[in-house]
Amino acid sequence: xxxxxxxxxxxxxxxxxxxxxxxxxxxxxxxxxxxxxxxxxxxxxxxxxxxxxxxxxxxxxxxxxxxxxxxxxxxxxxxxxxxxxxxxxxxxxxxxxxxxxxxxxxxxxxxxxxxxxxxxxxxxxxxxxxxxxxxxxxxxxxxxxxxxxxxxxxxxxxxxxxxxxxxxxxxxxxxxxxxxxxxxxxxxxxxxxxxxxxxxx
Numbered sequence: 211x212x213x214x215x216x217x218x219x220x221x222x223x224x225x226x227x228x229x230x231x232x233x234x235x236x237x238x239x240x241x242x243x244x245x246x247x248x249x250x251x252x253x254x255x256x257x258x259x260x261x262x263x264x265x266x267x268x269x270x271x272x273x274x275x276x277x278x279x280x281x282x283x284x285x286x287x288x289x290x291x292x293x294x295x296x297x298x299x300x301x302x303x304x305x306x307x308x309x310x311x312x313x314x315x316x317x318x319x320x321x322x323x324x325x326x327x328x329x330x331x332x333x334x335x336x337x338x339x340x341x342x343x344x345x346x347x348x349x350x351x352x353x354x355x356x357x358x359x360x361x362x363x364x365x366x367x368x369x370x371x372x373x374x375x376x377x378x379x380x381x382x383x384x385x386x387x388x389x390x391x392x393x394x395x396x397x398x399x400x401x402x403x404x405x406x407x408x409x410x411x
Contacts, residue, residue: 236276246399249273277397285358286376290317295383299408305329308406310388313379320375321360322349324390324406330367348398349373350389386410 239247250258250273259266292315300309306328314321324347349357360372371390379386392404 239276240279247273247276249277286319286356286374288314288316288319288321288374292316293381295381297383297408297410299410301406301408303404303406308390310408313383315378315381318376318378320379322373322375322388324349324371324373326364326369326371328367345402346393346396346398347371348391348393349375350391351375351379351386355379383410
């Protein structure tokens with residue numbers, strides 16, 4: 211998420227030191243919050259708006275934007291396809307089966323698909339999609355890997371979540387754990403408690 215056009219209004223160089231302090235404070239806030247900043251209460255926002263002569267809506271939007279930092283991160287798109295790695299792992303939980311069949315290997319990333327299957331014979335297709343696609347998953351493999359859910363989609367009785375992993379996984383994937391955690395929101399602040407762990411042989 212980038213804006214290619216920049217304002218043409220000249221920048222006041224006297225603001226440099228203040229703006230750098232703002233950046234330093236953002237970094238300090240990020241570390242202290244462990245990347246989970248939350249939002250100040252409405253009461254606090256109102257108090258600060260009066261104290262510093264700022265608009266409440268402006269402050270609300272400012273702090274809300276801080277929660278979306280990850281959306282501005284550069285996205286790696288897989289390029290240079292190399293091979294498929296066979297996985298063939300599945301776990302049954304409740305009335306659903308979660309499976310990973312293959313990992314696609316690229317020069318700069320790996321692509322993993324989590325398939326979710328259930329009995330959809332008595333569901334209308336629209337009802338099925340509304341019921342099952344609202345939740346999202348987060349993939350964790352290790353601190354050395356960035357895992358991003360790229361897209362998701364499906365039909366009656368089936369849904370697939372697509373993840374891009376960078377740097378790419380080694381071709382020898384034995385002893386690697388794929389940990390999928392389910393959330394009810396895209397910001398991954400409301401876990402459902404479901405965790406699917408697949409140990410690769």
